[in-house]
Amino acid sequence: MNNRKKIKDFNLIAGSILAAIVIIPALIGLFWTPYNIEAMDNALKLAGSSAAHPMGCDNFGRDILSRIMAGSSTTLLIGLGTVLIGAAAGTIIGALTGYYGGLIDDIFMRFNDVMFSFPSLLLALVFVAVMGSGRIQLLLALGLAFIPSYVRIVRAEYVRARNLDYVKSAKLAGASDMRVMFVHILPNIIRVLINSILIGFNNAVLAEAGLSFLGIGVQPPNASLGRMLADSQTYLFGKPGMAIAPGITLIIMVLGISLLGKSKMISE
């Protein structure tokens, strides 16, 4: 029992440390980077690490550390925006369909099933193909593609909750449907929602990296972790650091967040 507790706390501590390693530089990268991420220098092309450039420079002589900082903040913001769009829209649609049931529920859920039958990455790909590529478009595309899974999670919780006694009591106190849904029921499902937001965040980060890697996400000269991985392909043997730096950053970020999701504080 005691031992188990320790292991769960370990998740929280390790998760916070790993997430902080990536998130703090990313936050700094929003406002300041050691070098301009677009400044090219022919002399520093593919330079190894040095005191001035700890992670070396890429094929255009741009400082990799600066690009990692800016790139991970782009990736984080896209991940965050994606889950926010997905979770907000998913919660509203899921609450309405789950609470009311009936015909609206059937229509929405069949539509949801159709959306679900495509992998969300593919769905995002289609959106990007329609709306064009770029950071904002990628954010919207991933956000829309993530809605169905949240709808499903939230709807299931509302279907379970709508017949519980405390909901009856709330209705009987004269609370309106909206009040019952969002003031009485929502706080009860927030844990489930937070968990799925953390999992969704990781998926969004990986999806951004995947789409940018394929060249349809973040466009050069902007940096994102996926974009940097894509750029490093040609130089994989000549300068492996170009791929290793963003790769490791991505791993730490995803690992940190998923450990946090497993921690006792959040999952119980």
Place this chain on the structure above:
Amino acid sequence: MLLHVEDLNIEFHDHIIPETVVFDFDLDMEEGEIVGLVGESGSGKSMSALAIAGLLSRHDARKRGSIVFEGIDILNCPREILRGLQGDEISMIFQEPMTSLNPVKKVGWQVEEAMRIHKNAAPDERKKRAIEVLTHVDLPDPERVYNSYPHELSGGMRQRVMIAAAMINTPKLLIADEPTTALDVTVQAEIVKLLKRINKQHNTAILFISHDLSLIRQLCQRVLVMKGGYVVESGPTEEIFSSPKEEYTKHLIESIPKVDLS
């Protein structure tokens, strides 16, 4: 007349074959009256009560007849009017005090809810009133109860909290749907005593649903016996207990366990 129910029929249409659970239910209640509703499980007593409280969802249950509460037709009035009555004029307490409180909200917040919705009162005024009703239902240390979560209270305390929440706007009608079934005998007696006192002090009419005849006998002036969706017998409690007309009522009365210590 406070409540007038006539020819109430409740049918469920959520299966292929419609199912009628209540037939020709009639009930008249005056202000300040305590009426008992007895019957076995599935006899339709809770369904009738839910219909009176306006809680039967409108699309899978079809209702015929009329329920008139203070001149308002509960079955057909717009939802806004119904909502204006619920929690203000009509309140209800349920069987399971364990599940009828929201587990993630503090007790005080939940007791205040009906007041928050119906009355335009300042937060400290609400709190004062909440503490007042919590004290009124004999909860020890109401200030502490106000700030605790439902899981920190015992079953009997939670049922008292439910009664407090139901009484915060001093409704005219309190529907008690088997409020003591989930509690042990000593707590049952206290809750019955509490309901009696509330009835006296505020002249609140109580519709008391139970399958426990001895409780009904202690509490109610009139009683309705239900079986299979029909009201089989009704009348003043003493009359029914001393000279039951229906075979079913006789069986029910015979089934009260008697303690013979000699």
